Amino acid sequence: MHYGRATDQFIQDHGECGGLITAVLVSAVEQNVVDGALLVKQGESIYDGVPFFATSKEEIVQAAGSLHCAPTLSAKVIKNYLDGARDTRVAVTCKPCDARAIIEMGKRNQINLDNVYMVGVNCGGTMSPVQAREMILKFYDIDPDDVAKEEIAKGKLMVLTKDGQHKEVSIDELEEQGYGRRKNCQRCEYNIPRMADLACGNWGVVGDDAGKATFVEVRTEKGKTLLDTASAAGAITLKDAPQEGIALREKLDGIMVKMARKAMAAQFAEFDGDDKFQKLFAQFDKCIGCRSCIEVCPICFCLDCLTKEDFVVSKGELPPEPMFHLSRLMHQSAGCVNCGQCQEACPVNIPLSTITHMVQTAEQKATGYVPGQSAEDPIPLSEIVEVQE
Ligand SMILES: Cc1cc2nc3c(=O)[nH]c(=O)nc-3n(C[C@H](O)[C@H](O)[C@H](O)COP(=O)(O)OP(=O)(O)OC[C@H]3O[C@@H](n4cnc5c(N)ncnc54)[C@H](O)[C@@H]3O)c2cc1C
Secondary structure, three states: OEEEEEOOOOHHHOOOOHHHHHHHHHHHHHHHHHHHHHEEOOOOOOOEEEEEEEOHHHHHOOOOOOOOOOOHHHHHHHHHHHHHHHHOOOOEEEHHHHHHHHHHHHHOOOHHHHHEEEEEEEEOOOOOOHHHHHHHHHHOOHHHEEEEEEEEOOEEEEEEEEOOOEEEEEEEHHHHOOOOOOOHHHOOOOOOOOOOOOOEEOOOOOOHHOOOOOEEEEEOOHHHHHEEEEEEEOOOEEEEOOHHHHHHHHHHHHHHHHHHHHHHHHHHHHHOOOOOHHHHHHHOOOOOOHHHHHHHHHOOOOOOOOOOOOOOOOOOOOOOOOHHHHHHHHHHHEEEEEEEOHHOOOOOOOOHHHHHHHHHHHHHHOOOOOOOOOOOOOOOOOOHHHHOO
16 A cells, blocks of 8 residues: 655646556556556536547546546446457556446456456545536535536535635535435445555545545556556656555545445335335336436446347337336346446436345345455455444
8 A cells, every 4th residue: 555646747736636547557558568548538527527548648648637427337438449358458547336347347258357457546426417517506606617626525525616716515415405426326335446456546645645645555466567567667656655544544434334334224215115116116117218227337238138129028118017127127236336327317317226226235135246346356345344433
């Protein structure tokens, strides 16, 4: 476990926390460890993330910084546009849910994990772009287009405007009123991407380094290769993370896990009771059969899919008969990584991710199978973190 930062001043200034990731990716491409890096850069605004495959320093630098509204489809992008990394060596920045989806696709032989270098970023949650804009106006009284940066720290969502104004509102307050992080992120227990090759974040960076360096944990041999390559090229400086920082990072992770378990209990309770099936089917009755939930799912790839076309139910029938939803649940829940994309894409606001995650956790209890668990990490992920009071 180290603190690291870029040596290049431009990368340091443009990186989120010292530019370690950008510098590591540049070295990986320049030293021919990988053919390119699948990254996310800002599109029209800070609420918009555009995935792209960068093969030069100039392109990699364009992605420096963190985008908190960008969605989670890197597994699907690797599968559909980079030929599942069959013959291309790909470095990819990934939140824990991205990394878990990549691993699930690897297990299904859709991605060649040997060619994928996962540079994980810690994640305390992301926000839905449209809702985030609405929230900035309503709670901060700021034009969403004037926001230069937003950040979650110490239980508050902090917003900095282009003209230097700084405002913050507690996450609890935002989430009580239906804003803040995506509902699936509120339920997420995986904040540190321990299943990736490197796990990078600002948690645990204390003292003079706070905000200027990244805490990086090496999880695998591939992660070590990435750091060693960047160090040997003189692109990064590393020093051992202090005990105080390591303890703080664990503590923050423990707090987030505890919050996630509370959110899980509260959100799943909406489907409790003797009338649980009526509640479920009332939601499914809203369905217009568009199949967006299946199109966006990062672990669904089949061509003659069980849930597509006329396999289970006729495409023209509305609402689709319950068998469609039951098949979808059976098909996707075992490997669900709780990325929330199905719910985000649903035009009629069915809480699909909540329902799928609820079924997934029930299956997990019964089978012990944890989606997105890596070969290097044989312990069920949910048992790694000791929850702290
Ligand atoms: C959505 C999000 C939430 C985060 N939450 C936390 C947190 O709660 N606690 C914590 O300790 N750290 C968190 N981080 C990590 C932290 O913000 C920094 O990314 C990390 O410290 C690395 O800093 P850096 O200067 O080395 O990165 P940089 O050199 O600036 O590189 C950042 C890289 O991240 C990639 N990236 C940006 N947005 C996304 C995205 N949405 N999905 C995938 N890749 C992306 C870019 O492609 C870029 O290559 C979060 C990051 C993201 C993206």
